[in-house]
Amino acid sequence: MSYPNRSLSHDQYITTAIEAINTERAALTILTEQIDDRFAQACDVILDCTGRVVVTGMGKSGLIGRKIAATFASTGTPAFFMHPGEAGHGDLGMLVKGDVLLAISNSGESDEIRTLLPVVKHLGIPLISISRDQRGMLPSAADIVLTLGHSQEACPLNLAPTSSTTATLALGDALAVALVHARGFTSEDFALSHPAGALGRQLLTRVEDLMHPSSENLPLVNQRALLQEALFTMSNCRLGMTVVTDDDNKVVGVFTDGDLRRGLERGITLNTPVSTVMTTQPRQVNKTMRASDALSLMNENAISQLLVMDEQNHLEAIITVHDLLQAGVK
Known part of the structure; x- marks a missing residue:
């Protein structure tokens, strides 16, 4: 498939960039209006978790989920990412009693996650969902429903996940930061999981x-x-x-x-x-x-x-x- 070569002027490129950033900033503002007692409940469930936080999501949600899991793991909350497609073919064995499942789907209707829910329910694993709103299969099945709110994607077609993925990432960061405070996680603790980095050398080397x-x-x-x-x-x-x-x-x-x-x-x-x-x-x-x-x-x-x-x-x-x-x- 070929596309017409329609170049923009430098001013138009800059204007477009600023518009995209402002659109995503607006999505973050909408997200702040969604932070309520549900967020606090999610923090309590993760804090009480005796296993790991298993993050799952398909497509762009999955890419954001990987980052959220990595942030959790490096800030004192044991976590890893489980691909929902592979989970249905054996990787679901990663999920065990004591874990918490954090499932991400902007629409709340991910078919790949849908197939996992009976097993999650059978194991009695707490399910926290992140989606646009409380409608859909995933929020209906979740124990705690975290929502992003309705915002416009920065994509001019309002199709490609842009503002929604930014808001999801911010919500994941917010969870991780809240848990850092709750755990009393210190810079020395951070260094223990980053021994090869500059901070690790600074704090750990005697x-x-x-x-x-x-x-x-x-x-x-x-x-x-x-x-x-x-x-x-x-x-x-x-x-x-x-x-x-x-x-x-x-x-x-x-x-x-x-x-x-x-x-x-x-x-x-x-x-x-x-x-x-x-x-x-x-x-x-x-x-x-x-x-x-x-x-x-x-x-x-x-x-x-x-x-x-x-x-x-x-x-x-x-x-x-x-x-x-x-x-x-x-």
Whole structure:
């Protein structure tokens, strides 16, 4: 099938886009008028669910359903999407007692979902429906009926699901957000389901995951050591610093590349005692600190290393800015 090539001017494209967005915005306004005690009941049913929220829908409703299920799963509500067509050929076994079924059909008359309802009823599984209004096969069978309201599709033919799918997605997001509040879901909880993402690294990675422990022959010199020995130790360990300790092996300072540069300006020699050029009271952290907080501490103090101390205030490890950046910590 071919279509006539009717190009629009740039102004017409922009006008059309704004009209489509405004039409979908109007659909969201209509949706807000549909939020009532039914929404609260749906939240209670999902919150009390001992299994999973199984989301189903056909066509565009199914695509939106996949997104809703993914949002639930990543915000503390176990959920997955079940294709209604495949469910009728065996996948319905995914649905078990203790689950909640969230079925989406704008018209409320999806034939694929219709075939599932006897099994859903037999299993005694709560059914929450999302549709345009309360008319139709699906709302009639549902325990809780959530509605979108009547709105115009952004499609100029008023046929392609556009405004209706936007409203459905917004309603799903609203359910997920309400449940986040109800569960007391935290950013740390979110990170646990997103360990590979930037947020997961920021919230889950601790100093102990990246530090150089004492078993790696940390650069240590006694406070009576000369600069020559401190430089040799620094170069040998390649951490850009040497930790200076007293006779009881307690940390009294650090000698860094920066200390060396400043000392050279004052005319120090290889025979200068390291204690005269070291930085006293170096910045210290414990191994349970978030790596992102350690990086912030380095940036705030314009330093590139931190000492990791144990509960007895003994040196346990060193962590460097290179370790943090290489791990993707920000």
